[in-house]
Amino acid sequence: MPPFELTRFRLPRGARADAVLAGGVFVLVALGAEGQRLRHGGDSMPSQIASWLLIAAVCGALLFRRRYPVAVGWFTVLATGAYYLLSDIDGPLIVVPIVALYAVAAQGRLQAAIAMAAAMVIGMGAGTLAGNSDVNGTAVFMLTGWLVAVVALGSVRYGRVAYAEEEARLRATEERLRIARELHDVIGHNISMINVQASAAxxxxxxxxxxAEEALGAIKAGSRDALRELRATLGVLRRVDEEAPTAPAPGLARADELVASAKPAGLAVRIERTGAERPLPAPVDLAAYRIVQESLTNAAKHSGAGRVTIRLVYGDRELTLTVEDDGRGSAARPAGAGGGSGIAGMTERARALGGELTAGPRPEGGFAVRARLPYGITGEPMERSDR
Known part of the structure; x- marks a missing residue:
């Protein structure tokens, strides 16, 4: 027995949907026209031929409603008007221009839709004034209500589609920025350290x-780590079925690795922890790690620092992170100077968590990065491990 998914009914789309719609409307109009002709008597043969040609042309025009919505709309309005003038049978052909009117409004052509609706109301009103017994004031009023409702529904549909498309574009832009920031943080730190160590070697x-041999060993280790993290990041982006990375996820638990990688670059890094340490939410842990990583990269690459102090203050509701160095404060460029984007990326990470980040030269010399990262979900304090 075939799976349920294969037997489930699916609505046609695109050109097939237009063909089904045109065929269904043609059958409806033909049955309605023939039913009235049998009850009230038929037109003359030339009139019948002209009526059927108009019915076929008006219904067939729906095949092109997506490609030429305005042209199809006006054609159906005018051809339907000609049908009612030539035929004594009041068939339901009015359904076709209403369908075309919805298609025009749903594509955002509001002015054209209003103009077509007005033309239909004026045409029916003119028929009433000309003494057509099949059309009265009530029919004109009801048609006007239907046309207003159809235009409104089409406009709502257009608004929803436009909103969904804009939201999708924003999500795509945010995802591109997130990927760019992640790749910058993953690769930038290791490459910068490799550059500094190569110069020293x-x-x-x-x-x-x-x-020199020690520096070359650090270059080898740094390049290996960079390649590993790049492969892991690209693997997530490709969503390939590969083995999960064996290295722990980036977080403050790996802060000692950052300290060790900075040592060959000439940085003496000290970490000071205050408050009851607690398991941090993954986004906070990752943001704190990346901020420390980028700050060490800037210290090694731009400021010419020798000592760096990392202070982690675990509060009840937020983590306060400070990275200070003794280098040339003005040399650690803010975002925008020289095309750098590191500080801008750190600031975006902090703001995404509802926190804030400031970076700039210290009055006593050197450079400082200070970040406040709310937990969002309060973690439970954990016992401090002996180091």
């Missing part, structure tokens, strides 16, 4: 080969 190669 070249400088020490002849004077102190032992230190």
């Amino acid at each position: 070249l400088h020490r190669l002849k004077k102190d080969p032992a230190q």
